[in-house]
Amino acid sequence: MKKNILIFIVFLLIAFVLPFVLSVYGIDLVSEIFIMAIFAMSLGLIMGYAGMVSLGHAGFFGIGAYTVALLGPHIPNSYLLLFFSICLSGLLALVTGAIFIRTSKFYFLMITLAFGQLLFALAWQLKQWTGGADGMKVSAPLNLGFGEIVSPIGIYSVMAAAFIIVYLLLRFFVESPVGKIVKGIMENEARMSALGYDVRIYKLLTYTFSGALAGFAGSLYGFYNLFVSPDVSSWMFSGQVMMMVIIGGVGTLIGPAIGAGLFIFLQNFISTYTERWPIIMGALLVILVLVGKGGIIHWFALLKSKIFYKKRKNSDDYAPQHVEKEEVVN
Amino acid sequence: MSILKVENINKSFKTLQVLQNVSLEVQPGERHVIIGPNGAGKTTLFNCITNVLPIDSGKIFLEGQEIxxxxxxxxxxxxxxxxxxKNNLFGNLTVEENLHxxxxxxxxxxxxxxxxxxKHIDLKKETDEILAQWEISTRRNVKVNNLSYGEQRLLEILLAMASKPKILLLDEPTSGMSPAETAQTAEMIQKLPRTVSILIIEHDMDVVFSIADRITVLHHGEVILSGTPEEVRNNEEVREIYFGGGAKAHA
Amino acid sequence: MSLSIFSVQLLTGLAYGMLYFMIAAGLTIILGVMNIVNLAHGTLFLLGSYMAFTFMNQQFSFWIALLLSVAVTAVIGIIIEKLFIRQIYGKELEQVLLTFGLAFVIADTAKWIWGTEPQTMAVPALLDSSISIGPMVFPFYRLFVVLIGCLLALLLWYFESKTRIGAIIRAGVDDRAMVSALGINVGVVFTGVFAFGAGLAALSGVLGGPLIGMYTGMESDILVTSLIVVVIGGLGSWKGSFIGAILIGLIETFGKIWFPSLSMLIVFLLMVVVLIIRPQGLFGREVA
Structure with a gap:
């Protein structure tokens, strides 16, 4: 626990120092990373802590983004806009989740995919409101009570604060009864039911919370990007976020955030050299799946256990079993 | 009033009738053992009582309430x-987390x-009590997958007891155990307070006769006999069917 | 709506339904037998379509182009299965991700080769006319697509219920361990199933060419529609896919006329209704 607090403080320091060392472009990029990290963590929650693999999570992101875009001109209060985004996406997650969760694992994946694509199609087809495929401008100034925030550093601070808040919320959630119980359900659903838990309620609570967070990320994106297009709801985007989760590591909170950082960085870096980023991304994913060992966060753990293993070996001590297995593989 | 009453339940899988007009009653505090050869429908009966499998017809009552x-x-x-x-635990969690x-x-x-x-103090207190009562406090932080088989069987029962049930259904608690572990488990079941009634499926005849107040014999999905251990021991039909001609009755 | 418009829309809906059936049949059987949601399935459709387009530009006839691109896509299916999917049997999440990565690679490669301009494919000369009954006009080509779809359904039915391989595959959907217990080489069955599904996707793509054309993003549209067909029909069920596909084809076609901006919503709602009534799909097994 102490170690976690230490890491958290180090992170705060880095987040504080970054704006002073980065260019405006860099600051902008890191702001986007914070938003995507929130989004990826929300998906990481249902994937890694509840065993629900969704390919439609961008649907909630899109709801958040379009809520800001569509209501922005009518509601000048940023807090209200954020609140509406969270409520709408959470409500939608609650209603759709109640239906989706009854189905089996593959069905859930396919249905969520169709659901995200439905919102994509609606954003595309309801041209009179959304501007269709061309997307729409967001005219909602971000104002949190101390003046309009337009400077890159201002935006950066808001996104960093949002990220920290969401991270803490998630941390509290996974330690809470519902968080522990839903993880128990992921491991052994039949037994949880026999112990007296209504498993659907717990899955639904988690899914709703996750959907609301994705909506929150989407609304931040609306404020950040000042432009939204149907692509924010497409299943391809859902898949990319799933990539971030996998790159970082399923089953941890911070892993997906790290994955989001790496993904956005690579995307921007490679896109400056070639238009063929999708091919490279697809190929990277294939390679990651074939040779990756559970994502970056687990590589760290692996590395650490290896170092400790060597130390322990020298002191002629007991070595954990899984490390031995890794040694054989290599 | 009986604590559990099963009335004429039927269950079939496609064309195979697994339970046929099964009825039984468990009185408060009773240790009621179900015996019967393999494939008699014992576990199916449990699954029907707990509605893991829906029954085709019949009724089940818990303290007079239909369930x-x-x-x-x-x-x-x-x-x-x-x-x-079969052990049905949370293998990647510790003993303490399982109990939580x-x-x-x-x-x-x-x-x-x-x-x-x-942070809930009552949870910590109750966990401590259970661990102390069953003398497994040292195993608190051990992952369940690393427990011995016998310890896992014990934990299986402790998880079911955690909700302080009025009636406990034990499905072959001694299956796969060594003779020593079996004796320990029988002893443990005897130690459970009489405030909880127990319906138990058991193969080991020593265990059966050491704990049973009442025995129900199931054969091919039908109840052959429901009576005291004495009645079961002396019943010709049961000897015929269950003990294979009475060769190995534990007198 | 006049009778003439109604009848031609009915035929169009049926024809689309058959296209969806062809692609969904492959998807559902890959899912049923191999436990893989093949997210690259839409891109195989796209690839089949574009390849036929290129072959036809090389002065091949429609029919030759059809055969060639179905064959090539089936071979690509074999390569994908042997080179990639085989490496990670049993890891379901990884397989989904793998096919997702492949979808990106294939779709973007197609964009690279064939550009982003929408393309059209001519109706083969042999079928480029129509038959009229009273005020109703039926284009031959659409009748032909419906016919092919029905034939395929019959063939699959025969294959599934009357042949040994069909029995093996049916057993594989119900119980995978059983198949290997029978001493059957599961690897060969898997490769075959995957190649077969890929070929069907290409067939659908080529036959769909003269109706739908080719455009960027088509692979997503077609993937989503066929996933919905699979969900409605029930996992691993060809019969379910057939009925689901026809339902979707008709609803989508008429939906586009009556509620142009909500056609996708109607299709989606149909799926939701089916799921509420039967969570395992119309013809899915009880334990989905």
Whole structure:
């Protein structure tokens, strides 16, 4: 626990120092990373802590983004806009989740995919409101009570604060009864039911919370990007976020955030050299799946256990079993 | 009033009739053992009572209340809890975490979303009590997958007991155990307080006769006999069917 | 709506339904037998379509182009299965991700080769006319697509219920361990199933060419529609896919006329209704 607090403080320091060392472009990029990290963590929650693999999570992101875009001109209060985004996406997650969760694992994946694509199609087809495929401008100034925030550093601070808040919320959630119980359900659903838990309620609570967070990320994106297009709801985007989760590591909170950082960085870096980023991304994913060992966060753990293993070996001590297995593989 | 009453239930899988007009009653505090050869439908009976499998016809009552079509998760809250023939635990969690999950099922704070579970003092206290009572405090932080088989069987029962049930359904608690472990488990079951009634499926005849107040014999999905251990021991039909001609009756 | 418009829309809906059936049949059987949601399935459709387009530009006839691109896509299916999917049997999440990565690679490669301009494919000369009954006009080509779809359904039915391989595959959907217990080489069955599904996707793509054309993003549209067909029909069920596909084809076609901006919503709602009534799909097994 102490170690976690230490890491958290180090992170705060880095987040504080970054704006002073980065260019405006860099600051902008890191702001986007914070938003995507929130989004990826929300998906990481249902994937890694509840065993629900969704390919439609961008649907909630899109709801958040379009809520800001569509209501922005009518509601000048940023807090209200954020609140509406969270409520709408959470409500939608609650209603759709109640239906989706009854189905089996593959069905859930396919249905969520169709659901995200439905919102994509609606954003595309309801041209009179959304501007269709061309997307729409967001005219909602971000104002949190101390003046309009337009400077890159201002935006950066808001996104960093949002990220920290969401991270803490998630941390509290996974330690809470519902968080522990839903993880128990992921491991052994039949037994949880026999112990007296209504498993659907717990899955639904988690899914709703996750959907609301994705909506929150989407609304931040609306404020950040000042432009939204149907692509924010497409299943391809859902898949990319799933990539971030996998790159970082399923089953941890911070892993997906790290994955989001790496993904956005690579995307921007490679896109400056070639238009063929999708091919490279697809190929990277294939390679990651074939040779990756559970994502970056687990590589760290692996590395650490290896170092400790060597130390322990020298002191002629007991070595954990899984490390031995890794040694054989290599 | 009986605590559990099963009335004429039937269950078939496609064309195979697994349970045929099965009826039985468990009185408060009773140790009621179900015996019968393999394939007699014992585990299916448990699955039907706990509504893991829906019954085709018949009725089931818990303390006079009909529970025939109640979701199994709800039954725990009415005071019925069960174990499984094969260990059905949370292998990647520690003993303590397993107990936490089992204990929280009947807590009011089980729907809390942002307050740490382990901060609830009553949970810690009850966990400590269970660990101390069964003398496994040293195993508290051991992952369940690393426990011995016998320890896992014990934990299986402790999880079911965590909700303080009025009736406990034990599905072959001694299956796969060494003779020493079997004796230990029998002793443990005898130690359980009489405030809880027990319906138990058991193969080991020593265990059966050491704990049973009443025995129901199931054969090909039908109840052959329901009576005291004495009656079962002396019944010709049971000897014929179950003990294979009476060669190995434990007199 | 006049009778003439109604009848031609009915035929169009049926024809689309048959296209969806062809692609969904492959998807559902890959899912049923191999436990893989093949997210690259839409891109195989796209690839089949574009390849036929290129072959026809090389002065091959429609029919030759059809055969060639179905064959090539089936071979690509074999390569994908042997080179990639085989490496990670049993890891379901990884397989989904793998096919997702492949979808990106294939779709973007197609964009690279064939550009982003929408393309059209001519109706083969042999079928480029129509038959009229009273005020109703039926284009031959659409009748032909419906016919091919029905034939395929019959063939699959025969294959599934009357042949040994069909029995093996049916057993594989119900119980995978059983198949290997029978001493059957599961690897060969898997490769075959995957190649077969890929070929069907290409067939659908080529036959769909003269109706739908080719455009960027088509692979997503077609993937989503066929996933919905699979969900409605039930996992691993060809019969379910057939009925689901026809339902979707008709609803989508008429939906586009009556509620142009909500056609996708109607299709989606149909799926939701089916799921509420039967969570395992119309013809899915009880334990989905």
């Amino acid at each position: 025939s079509n109640m979701p199994s998760s709800k039954l725990v809250h009415l005071g019925m809890s069960r174990t499984f023939q 999950l089992a204990l929280t099922a009947t807590k009011r704070y089980r729907y809390q979303m942002f307050h740490a579970l382990t």
